[in-house]
Structure formats: structure tokens, C-alpha cells
Amino acid sequence: xxxxxxxxxxxxxxxxxxxxxxxxxxxxxxxxxxxxxxxxxxxxxxxxxxxxxxxxxxxxxxxxxxxxxxxxxxxxxxxxxxxxxxxxxxxxxxxxxxxxxxxxxxxxxxxxxxxxxxxxxxxxxxxxxxxxxxxxxxxxxxxxxxxxxxxxxxxxxxxxxxxxxxxxxxxxxxxxxxxxxxxxxxxxxxxxxxxxxxxxxxxxxxxxxxxxxxxxxxxxxxxxxxxxxxxxxxxxxxxxxxxxxxxxxxxxxxxxxxxxxxxxxxxxxxxxxxxxxxxxxxxxxxxxxxxxxxxxxxxxxxxxxxxxxxxxxxxxxxxxxxxxxxxxxxxxxxxxxxxxxxxxxxxxxxxxxxxxxxxxxxxxxxxxxxxxxxxxxxxxxx
Numbered sequence: 466x467x468x469x470x471x472x473x474x475x476x477x478x479x480x481x482x483x484x485x486x487x488x489x490x491x492x493x494x495x496x497x498x499x500x501x502x503x504x505x506x507x508x509x510x511x512x513x514x515x516x517x518x519x520x521x522x523x524x525x526x527x528x529x530x531x532x533x534x535x536x537x538x539x540x541x542x543x544x545x546x547x548x549x550x551x552x553x554x555x556x557x558x559x560x561x562x563x564x565x566x567x568x569x570x571x572x573x574x575x576x577x578x579x580x581x582x583x584x585x586x587x588x589x590x591x592x593x594x595x596x597x598x599x600x601x602x603x604x605x606x607x608x609x610x611x612x613x614x615x616x617x618x619x620x621x622x623x624x625x626x627x628x629x630x631x632x633x634x635x636x637x638x639x640x641x642x643x644x645x646x647x648x649x650x651x652x653x654x655x656x657x658x659x660x661x662x663x664x665x666x667x668x669x670x671x672x673x674x675x676x677x678x679x680x681x682x683x684x685x686x687x688x689x690x691x692x693x694x695x696x697x698x699x700x701x702x703x704x705x706x707x708x709x710x711x712x713x714x715x716x717x718x719x720x721x722x723x724x725x726x727x728x729x730x731x732x733x734x735x736x737x738x739x740x741x742x743x744x745x746x747x748x749x750x751x752x753x754x755x756x757x758x759x760x761x762x763x764x765x766x767x768x769x770x771x772x773x774x775x776x777x778x779x780x781x782x783x784x785x786x787x788x789x790x791x792x793x794x795x796x797x798x799x800x801x802x803x804x805x806x807x808x809x810x811x812x813x814x815x816x817x818x819x820x821x822x823x824x825x826x827x828x829x830x831x832x833x834x835x836x837x838x839x840x841x842x843x844x845x846x847x
Contacts, residue, residue, distance in 0.1 A: 479766040480692045485637060490693065497640035502691040509650050513657035520604050520658065528600035535721045539596045545586045548573070555587055599720040601666055606713035609706050612651060616703040619644035625696045629753035632696040633761040645695045652702055653686050685774060692767060700750050701775075708737040728797075735786075735793035742782040751775050 477486050490499045532538075550573060554561060561569065561584065566577045573580070619642075625631035660679050663672070689698035711734035718727035755772050758764075 475691075480688075481637065481767070482762050482765045490637065493638075493640065499638070500641050500646075500690050500693050500695060502687065505646070505650055505653070505690055506687075509653040509657065512650060512654035513661070516654050516658040517661060520662070523604055523607070524600040528603040529596070531603065532596045532599045532720075535599075537596050537599050537720060539594050543586055544590065545583055548583065551580070551583055551587070555584065559584065559588055595720050599717060602713045602716040602720065606710065606717060608655060609709045609713060612648070612655070613703065613706045613710060615651075616648055616699065616706065619648060620699060620703060623696075623699075626700065629697075629700070629749060630757050630761065632694075632700075632753055633758045636758075636762050637693040639693060639696065641693075641695065645699055648699055648702070649686065649690050649695065653683065653690075656682050656686070681774075688767070689771070694771070697750065697754055701746070704741045704746050704750065707741045708734055711737055732793050732797060735789050738786060738789060742779075743786055746782065747779050751779060 475487065481487070491501075493499045551569065554565070554569070558565070561580075566580055569575070569580050570577050620626040623644075656679050660676075660683070663676060663679070686698070686702075689695065689701075711730055715727050715730035715734055718724075718730055751772075754775060758768065
């Protein structure tokens with residue numbers, strides 16, 4: 466049964482071009498090596514653990530001291546008075562409505578305003594500190610910068626960067642280079658580490674979206690390595706890492722309260738996002754995978770899957786750029802990048818709270834729907 470499932474998952478008719486088998490890829494010419502998925506996975510999983518441990522050291526020994534130099538303090542939030550009844554409701558509903566407030570007021574013999582204040586302070590307890598968000602962004606900024614520099618150094622001397630038709634000549638019998646292997650293992654280990662750390666990092670409203678994103682990224686990296694589509698794969702990863710450097714840099718400036726630098730970096734991020742994901746990616750990489758590969762090797766079943774995923778990704782790029790452009794326009798004409806209230810500390814005073822107990826919660830949700838959460842929201846769009 467196990468062998469049947471394995472044969473079905475790794476069907477040669479699906480993953481490989483016509484007249485090519487997995488056995489063919491296990492017999493490379495002398496002095497060459499073809500990708501072996503088991504080999505990469507055996508290195509990627511332990512490396513992912515190493516990445517997690519290195520991140521902890523980096524945030525403690527590098528990012529946190531940098532935050533203190535920039536006067537970004539941890540700032541422990543105010544604690545609420547322990548109350549089992551309110552805590553039990555908070556676990557299921559952080560913003561009680563008017564009817565619930567009235568019931569709690571009668572049950573606890575508290576004024577509704579006091580209950581509202583309790584929930585407001587309790588929500589602030591769960592909000593991450595600016596220092597924590599700064600450390601997370603500094604880690605991602607460092608990784609994207611280092612891995613992008615490594616990718617450029619590798620791709621600059623690779624013929625398929627300048628002539629994408631080289632991605633398909635003699636495919637899939639293309640030898641694996643050390644640069645390709647190191648790049649793939651590093652990216653896969655990084656995204657496996659993000660899968661784990663997402664459960665301990667700052668919690669966001671887009672938690673499930675990012676979980677699906679990381680799973681999809683891991684899936685694409687794995688299948689492109691498994692069927693030796695490494696040349697196109699390295700181009701895709703490099704293009705996506707480029708703009709993320711400026712996004713994380715803008716977040717760092719935002720947390721450090723350098724607003725002008727933040728606005729400038731965000732505009733640079735918007736321009737780089739447009740160039741890499743709406744120009745280079747569709748007209749250079751997707752064009753090659755869609756048309757040049759058709760001309761040179763012809764379509765096969767996995768070819769349709771991979772191109773379909775790339776086109777879906779391009780659709781997301783268009784949607785993301787529309788949202789990013791709205792913030793960039795505000796940064797240019799109004800002089801300040803929009804914030805995302807998902808992680809901001811609620812600072813409303815008691816006088817700001819109306820008789821309607823759900824007003825603040827509704828207002829917060831409305832603000833969330835009007836912002837994209839690109840800076841404080843920790844949105845990762847790869």
C-alpha cells in the first residue's frame with residue numbers, strides 16, 4: 466500500500482517530460498550530480514532547527530541591543546485586575562457587545578465603563594511590544610539581505626540569468642551546482658523555521674493566510690527541486706527576496722520612529738516591488754516558464770500545475786501592489802505611511818469610551834479594514 470501511494474505521488478508521467486524517468490536522473494554523467502530530493506530534505510530539516518537557534522541568539526545579542534541603542538524599550542503593558550468571569554469571556558470574545566456588557570454589569574455589580582476598561586487593558590496585554598516587533602523584522606531583514614546577495618553572486622555568473630532559454634536546454638538533465646544546492650537548502654530551512662516560529666511570534670490577524678503562504682512556498686521549493694527546475698526556481702526566489710529587504714527596512718525605521726526614513730524606504734519598496742514582481746517576474750520569468758519551455762521541451766502534466774501556480778502568484782502580486790500603492794501615495798502626498806492597528810497599543814481614555822460598549826471594537830475593526838498592514842502588520846508577501 467505504501468509503495469502504491471509513493472508511486473502515485475511521484476508518478477513519472479506527471480512530474481517529468483515524456484520519455485524521462487526517475488531512474489534516468491539517478492545516473493548522472495561522470496563528475497556531475499542531479500538533484501536528489503531526499504538528500505536536500507535530510508539537510509534542510511536539521512538546518513531549520515539551526516536557523517531557529519541562530520535566530521534566538523541573533524535577536525538577543527544583536528537585534529535587542531540595536532533596539533536599546535535606538536531607544537526602543539520593551540515596555541511591559543499594564544496588567545488587569547484578575548477576574549475569572551471576564552477572563553473566560555475574553556478567551557472567546559475580546560470585544561463584548563452591549564448585551565453582554567449589561568449581563569456582566571449585573572453579574573459582577575460593576576459599571577459598564579469599568580468592564581470596558583478591563584477589556585481594553587486586557588487586549589493591550591496581548592499586544593506585542595515594539596521592541597519584539599523590531600527584533601523580528603531585523604532578523605528577516607538580515608536574512609533577506611544576506612540570501613539576496615548570495616543569490617546575486619551565484620546568478621550573476623550563470624548564463625540562464627541573462628538568457629532564460631538556458632533554463633530549458635537539455636532539461637531535466639542539468640547538473641546541480643553547489644550554489645543552487647546551498648540556495649535551495651537555505652530558503653527551505655528558513656521557511657520551515659518560519660512555520661515553527663509563527664506559533665511563537667507576534668500573532669496577527671493574517672495568521673492562517675501566512676500559514677498557507679508558508680506551506681505553499683515550501684511546496685513550490687520542494688517540487689521545483691524534485692523535478693530539477695532549479696534554474697527557473699533560483700530566479701523566482703531571487704526576484705521575490707529583492708523587495709522584501711526594503712519592506713523590512715521600512716518597518717525597522719517605523720518602529721524606531723524615523724518617519725521620514727520610513728516613508729522614503731516604503732516608496733523605494735513600492736518601486737522595487739513593481740519592478741521585480743510586475744515587470745521582471747511576469748515578462749521575464751513567467752514568460753520563460755510559459756512560452757520558452759513550451760518551445761524547447763513541450764508541455765507535460767506538472768508543467769500545467771507549475772504555470773498555473775505562477776499565474777495565481779502573479780494575480781496576487783497585482784492585488785498586493787494595488788494595496789501597497791495606496792499607502793505609497795499617502796506617504797508621498799500626506800507625508801506619513803499608514804499604520805496597521807492590529808498591533809498598536811490602544812490609548813483611548815475612559816472619556817473616549819461611549820455608552821455603546823462595542824464602539825471601540827467596531828472602530829478598531831473598521832480601521833483594520835482600511836489599512837493593509839504592510840508595516841506594523843508583518844505581512845510577508847513572497
